[in-house]
Amino acid sequence: MKNIVKIDTYSACIPQFQEEFCKDRMKIIRNELGVTAILAGGENGGARANLLTSFAVRMMETMGGGGVSVAHIANMLVESQPSGRQAENGNNIGFTLILARFDGHIYVEQFGTPDVIFLRRGKPVTIKTAGRVLQGKTIRSTELTAKQADTVIAVGSGMLNAGADRNLKDGWSLRNIQTYMENAYHPGMSAEEPVRLLLAAGESLSFGRPKSDLSALAFRIEPSASLRRRGAPDVARQVVL
Template sequence: MSLFVDVDYASINKYKEELCGDKVEVLRSDNSVIIVLADGLGSGVKANILSTLTSKIIGTMLSMGSTIEEAVETIASTLPVCKVRDLAYSTFSILQIYENGEAYLVEFDNPSAIKLKRGKFVPTDKQEREIEGKLIKESRFMMGPEDVIILITDGAIHAGVGECLNLGWQWENVKEYAERIYKKDMSVKSISNTLLSACDSLYAGKAGDDTTVVAVKVRNAQPVNVLIGPPLDKNLDSYVVDKFINQKGKKIICGGTTAQIVSKVTGREIITSFNYIDPSIPPTARIEGIDLTTEGVLTMYKALEHAKKYLNPDNLLQDFSGLNKEDGASKLAKLLLEESTEVNFLVGRAINPAHQNPDFPINLGMKLKLVNDMENHLKQLGKKVFVEYF
């Protein structure tokens, strides 16, 4: 089974700066994921331009078929050096993870990556070599399911300087904190946000440097299948339900009519619930063999609100524990946003008079719009999404 690489990153700008001097690029291909973290010298516009230039050059070269070695050599040989500080104008880390778990890490003047296995730090063997007078550190290793790698910029190991700590939060402190907060089911967003929140607290909300945390987690593939809405042709009910039931992975039914069709075709009873955990969200139901059964359009709309908040870069340092609530929309959002690695939507095109205007073309229907929006959000998280209409 191929592995899925979950990636999330979060940044805080240096106090009073509008732009961040750190830049992250994530490139996904058929057989690997490449993460580039660049840190421009200084802060503000200049640093932002330099880090963007660095990450874009590396990303462009890799997307055009160049090897990471060639990209590193190009960057190391072309980056200018500050005459005053004798430092490269941008440092960087590059991490490539293949679908079989093979990983390749390149570091140039960024703090060392933190690799966790079952929540405990595991050192990686590093080889040093000089390219155009610049010292590059390389590591090759294997990653298995639930292994985590955290990439940071030097803003993280300077956190607290002049505020809470004399010398700042040292690399050892970051590593120990990462070990302490780790939980088996912790999402990459929780890891990156928790670490960044700690840095922000040490800076007392006035960061002395741009600070970025990138969390990377390797997971086994977890398909999630969503059946939403009855087919346009009732003669397809049995075909669609059989297709849905026989798919690998977790199964979600959205819609009361859809649930009734599944119950009729499979002979499995619907056990309804009248427990309104959230008055604004319809209660869920239970069907044997189905992981989640919810109401349709309204629940998907509320789940989409979760997704928008989850992906909104302005929501940094916020608590996303709302996904752990017991209402149908929160459960649906958690399954799609955090637990899935691949999502298969089976979408029925029958019009529900309660939600749609029959005079409008079917592609303007609320249900299809919600599915399309959710598909786009999931793709932003790097998930494979397939949509089939009936």
């Protein structure tokens, strides 16, 4: 497969106030096809949801590293989730799976998480999403093709709760986050910058006491030639703040 793009990936999380660790889990892996990443979190942080979140990350790491499609991984993750009363008790998890291939194709699979934000040279691009129903649950799928300087941003559900205690009655909406990212964009932006900006803003809006984990994941994708000219990194990085 011809490598036509360079991929810079970064993820980070700030735990809920008075918690030492994040319940949201993220993982980034790289193989000869490209970079695959997952952001997963329990809806209400139940014990079963926490176990499923860890399971989701391990499954992605094992199967994604072996080249299994993200659509197949998404199906298996949904099939592994409880139904009936167990699901009603907040034991389901939401996840965003992203595969960015070195040939420029990008695949996104989501269940129960905010839609990804797609910026092309800093400008929001409307993306088409197809839904498929599996065991009564809808998985959202998106296919994109990297053409210029593209950025894909995913956030955990907790990010939308930031600002709920301020004048933002409904929290920090996805549209507000998209506008914030558009205004912050600059041509040399790495994958790390939008993640750190989002977490800092979310923590500030929460008065430093977030009621949920604040998590974000970003892919920065550019044609190989342009990246070689400016010496951008080809790396995958993950931290917990």
